[in-house]
Amino acid sequence: MSSKKIEPLEAVSDIKFLDQTLRPSRWNEYIGQKNIKENLRILLSAAKERSHPPEHILFYGPPGLGKTTLAHLIAKETGSQMKITSGPAIERVGDLASIITNLSPGDILFIDEIHRLNKTIEEVLYPAMESGTLDIIIGKGPSARTLQLDLPPFTLIAATTKIALISSPLRSRFSGGIFRLDFYTEGEIGEILSRSSKILEVPINKDAIEEISKRSRFTPRTANYLLKRSRDFAQVHKRKLDKKTVEEALTLLGIDKEGLSHSDRQILETLIHKFAGGPVGLNTLAAALSEEEATIEEFNEPYLIQIGFLERTPRGRTVTRLGYKHSGVNAKKTNPQEKLL
Ligand code: ADE
Numbered sequence: 001m002s003s004k005k006i007e008p009l010e011a012v013s014d015i016k017f018l019d020q021t022l023r024p025s026r027w028n029e030y031i032g033q034k035n036i037k038e039n040l041r042i043l044l045s046a047a048k049e050r051s052h053p054p055e056h057i058l059f060y061g062p063p064g065l066g067k068t069t070l071a072h073l074i075a076k077e078t079g080s081q082m083k084i085t086s087g088p089a090i091e092r093v094g095d096l097a098s099i100i101t102n103l104s105p106g107d108i109l110f111i112d113e114i115h116r117l118n119k120t121i122e123e124v125l126y127p128a129m130e131s132g133t134l135d136i137i138i139g140k141g142p143s144a145r146t147l148q149l150d151l152p153p154f155t156l157i158a159a160t161t162k163i164a165l166i167s168s169p170l171r172s173r174f175s176g177g178i179f180r181l182d183f184y185t186e187g188e189i190g191e192i193l194s195r196s197s198k199i200l201e202v203p204i205n206k207d208a209i210e211e212i213s214k215r216s217r218f219t220p221r222t223a224n225y226l227l228k229r230s231r232d233f234a235q236v237h238k239r240k241l242d243k244k245t246v247e248e249a250l251t252l253l254g255i256d257k258e259g260l261s262h263s264d265r266q267i268l269e270t271l272i273h274k275f276a277g278g279p280v281g282l283n284t285l286a287a288a289l290s291e292e293e294a295t296i297e298e299f300n301e302p303y304l305i306q307i308g309f310l311e312r313t314p315r316g317r318t319v320t321r322l323g324y325k326h327s328g329v330n331a332k333k334t335n336p337q338e339k340l341l
Contacts, residue, residue: 022196022224023069029195030073031220032188033066036179040070043176044077053106054078055176056129056156058114060163062302064221065181067159071110074157082108082157087116096121097136100128105152114158115165122170129156129173161298183218183306186210192220193227202231207243215250215259217303222259229253258307258326263291264300268309268327271319279316 024030027037040057047054054074059067075082083099090096090111103109111117117125127133134149158174160166171178184192190213197204204227212230216223226246233249234241254262270288271278286293301317304310309323324330 022199023072024195025072025076027073027077030066030069031191031195032184033070033181036070036181039177039179040074044074048078053080053108053153053155056174057158057176058166058171058174058178059157059159059181060161060166060178061181062183062219063161063299064217064219065183066220067181068110068112070181071108071157071159074155075108078106078108078155080106080108080155082110084110084112086112087114090117090121093121093124093136096124097134100134100151100154101149103152103154106154107152108155108157111156111158113160114170115160115162122167125156126169126173183303184220185218186213189213189216189218189220189223193223196224196227200228200231202227202234202241204241205243208241208246211243211246212250215255215257217259218306219303226250226253226255259303260309260326263289263295264304265327267296267300267304268319268323271310271317272324272327272329277324278318279313281316285317 027041030037036059043054043057057074059070061067071082074080081104083103085099090099100109124134124136127135128151132151132153134151136147136149138145138147155176156174163178163180190209193204193209193212193216197209208230212223212226216226230241230246230249233239233252234245237245239245256265260268266289267285270285271280274288275285282293282297286296289296301310301312304323305312307322308320309326311318311320319327
């Protein structure tokens, strides 16, 4: 395994840069999330009128819905520099201290995956967010002393896929607002795809856009990924990018009509065949699939729940009647608890 240390300020993974050319650089290009945009517009213009950096903001929601993009747009709107890091990249208090003491007045600090920040470091953030000071303990034991540094005014924008893991003292310090990004509608995904196909200069017809939209998990990052892969398929096979080409390209990628990937189907099938449809705990399910709990919980489940194929109950995960139907299995035959569904 590679032991290369992630530099705290270069922490956002490569995959997120994949869609950078497609990322909207102006508010009017950002489709969807209407309520969040309106709230941010008010927050940002009020802060501008007071000549003060906006207060700290937290975005949460499943991956790929545009949390980082919103942070970039806020930086652009306020004319600020944005420094980007992530929870797991800040390993020691010193990493955080070095990042925030190097901020210039009005800068934005973006911390992705803030739920993975360790507790001791989180506590250093509290005074930094609340009163603009950094308290550093120097030395150990009875001779330890606290050094207090004044910080330049800055805005913290944080993102998380797991809001439940954000402690309440940390939550309460996001005084600018805590915003949940919702899944997009198929129509919004269609608009995003039309825009992306123009940027990529790929001629694509309306039916093909609709077909990609249906299989995009209501998620812009997935939509743009499927568009690029369909474009590759059309290019290699010297075909037009129409509905049939999209169907073939996406079937080859293992993406089915409902947008489920191989791993989504495996989750449903494992639940059905090994656990009689559930309920089963996340750890047992992850072990049966040899998969990380976090991947199942943060990536697969939100969409399976959104389309009504899976339920999270206090006793564990359960496949719904719709989930059974999609897997082509008769719920009555395999699941003795069918009446509970
Ligand atoms: N690309 C990713 N997210 C987007 C959005 N919300 N609007 C337009 N393009 C996007």
